Amino acid sequence: MKFDPSGPLKGTLRAPGDKSMSHRAALFGAMSADPVHVTGYLDAADTRSTLSAVHALGALVEEGAPGTLTIRGPGLRGAGDAHIDVGNAGTLMRLLPGWLAGQRGGQWTFDGDESIRRRPVDRIAKPLRAMGADIEATDDRLPPFTVRGTQLRGIEYALPVASAQIKSCVLMAGLLAEGTTTVVEPEPSRDHTERLLARAGCHITRDGDRISLTQHDELELGAIHVPGDPSSAAFHIAAAVLVKGSRIVISDMSANWTRVGFVRILERMGGVVVGDLETPDASAIRSDEPVTELDVTAGPLVGTVVEPHEVPLAIDELPLVALLGCFAEGETVVTGAAELRVKESDRIATVVDGLRGLGADIEATDDGFVVQGTGGLRGGTIASHGDHRLAMLGAVAGLASAEGVTVDGMEAAAVSYPGFESDLRSLLT
Numbered sequence: 296m297k298f299d300p301s302g303p304l305k306g307t308l309r310a311p312g313d314k315s316m317s318h319r320a321a322l323f324g325a326m327s328a329d330p331v332h333v334t335g336y337l338d339a340a341d342t343r344s345t346l347s348a349v350h351a352l353g354a355l356v357e358e359g360a361p362g363t364l365t366i367r368g369p370g371l372r373g374a375g376d377a378h379i380d381v382g383n384a385g386t387l388m389r390l391l392p393g394w395l396a397g398q399r400g401g402q403w404t405f406d407g408d409e410s411i412r413r414r415p416v417d418r419i420a421k422p423l424r425a426m427g428a429d430i431e432a433t434d435d436r437l438p439p440f441t442v443r444g445t446q447l448r449g450i451e452y453a454l455p456v457a458s459a460q461i462k463s464c465v466l467m468a469g470l471l472a473e474g475t476t477t478v479v480e481p482e483p484s485r486d487h488t489e490r491l492l493a494r495a496g497c498h499i500t501r502d503g504d505r506i507s508l509t510q511h512d513e514l515e516l517g518a519i520h521v522p523g524d525p526s527s528a529a530f531h532i533a534a535a536v537l538v539k540g541s542r543i544v545i546s547d548m549s550a551n552w553t554r555v556g557f558v559r560i561l562e563r564m565g566g567v568v569v570g571d572l573e574t575p576d577a578s579a580i581r582s583d584e585p586v587t588e589l590d591v592t593a594g595p596l597v598g599t600v601v602e603p604h605e606v607p608l609a610i611d612e613l614p615l616v617a618l619l620g621c622f623a624e625g626e627t628v629v630t631g632a633a634e635l636r637v638k639e640s641d642r643i644a645t646v647v648d649g650l651r652g653l654g655a656d657i658e659a660t661d662d663g664f665v666v667q668g669t670g671g672l673r674g675g676t677i678a679s680h681g682d683h684r685l686a687m688l689g690a691v692a693g694l695a696s697a698e699g700v701t702v703d704g705m706e707a708a709a710v711s712y713p714g715f716e717s718d719l720r721s722l723l724t
């Protein structure tokens with residue numbers, strides 16, 4: 296699929312439902328005793344895998360108008376035996392075992408696509424085993440793997456990396472574990488799990504970098520609205536900043552401060568983005584999910600240094616920071632982002648190789664990359680390597696390039712954003 300250099304982007308767009316919140320809405324919906332009504336649910340391959348998973352565990356999923364569904368769960372302690380195909384969804388693979396490990400009996404096998412079979416699960420197996428869980432993984436660290444339900448006990452666990460997936464898994468296991476479960480975060484990461492647990496009536500508290508939760512009987516959630524995904528919106532935002540004369544509005548986007556690190560980095564680089572973002576505050580647990588409207592205008596950019604503590608707040612948007620760096624004056628550096636190597640692809644290698652193939656001056660480091668801004672990109676061909684974020688990166692690069700970009704494997708975008716190409720083209724004038 297070729298993306299030619301384009302004229303200005305204009306218009307208003309709502310990005311599809313947030314992927315992280317959609318996974319959690321389906322999982323926590325299934326863990327609830329009463330029906331949970333969801334609006335704004337993301338209809339994409341990853342979040343379809345989650346609906347299939349909760350169905351396999353015994354939940355009823357009634358789909359209504361687009362993005363609207365009702366989940367009638369088997370409840371916190373009622374998950375039935377199943378084989379779970381997570382497809383390409385790392386979030387599903389890392390969160391769901393947390394719920395299942397503490398069931399009274401039962402057995403679940405997990406597997407997924409070629410990419411998921413390369414993604415580590417020892418990061419969740421280790422804390423779950425410390426809680427008493429029974430988990431067997433391939434080579435002790437990869438899918439396919441098996442979880443058998445057993446009584447768990449609460450632990451205190453210091454996360455070795457700032458990962459919302461590991462944090463969420465341990466907290467979910469804590470719901471069924473005896474005593475108190477505590478996770479200690481090296482840096483704050485997305486906090487949708489904590490907010491949902493607080494809303495569901497769980498006893499969850501935060502003291503500095505320590506999040507604690509005690510065993511719980513029933514989740515009470517009611518209705519959940521999933522706002523637009525900032526990680527999906529980021530591709531349109533980047534395109535609007537890079538193509539001269541552009542002005543777009545992104546409506547109904549999550550303004551959760553743990554998700555908008557990319558907008559903060561972009562503002563520092565000189566991008567003009569107007570909108571109300573939530574004020575960072577890692578001292579307490581909130582229970583709401585704020586939304587905002589962003590007004591984005593193209594403008595000249597300068598290079599920046601992305602510090603390790605900013606990485607979890609913009610992890611899936613860091614490929615776009617590399618692209619922006621190509622167009623910025625001076626150097627753009629990302630550090631402390633070794634986690635990029637264990638995503639759908641090794642995103643340090645695929646971003647560096649991919650952008651270099653389009654004419655970028657970019658070097659990989661062990662934990663990030665260094666880009667020298669050259670004021671533009673020539674264009675050419677980029678391979679998605681089956682990674683949705685790489686495919687969408689290539690499309691945006693094409694619009695801002697001199698000669699256009701052919702994306703090899705554009706269909707990968709359907710993992711998080713099936714309507715991406717038509718949404719992007721709808722903004723072109």
Ligand SMILES: O=C(O)C1=C[C@@H](OP(=O)(O)O)[C@@H](O)[C@H](O)C1
Pocket residue numbers: 314315316386457458459460461463485610611634
């Ligand atoms: O919890 C989540 O919904 C996610 C957490 C992040 O992964 P890590 O926790 O592995 O950093 C992110 O990259 C992923 O797209 C979604």
Ligand SMILES: C=C(OP(=O)(O)O)C(=O)O
Pocket residue numbers: 314383384385386387611638639684711
């Ligand atoms: C890393 C991602 O997702 P997951 O870990 O759920 O596969 C992503 O969406 O960029």
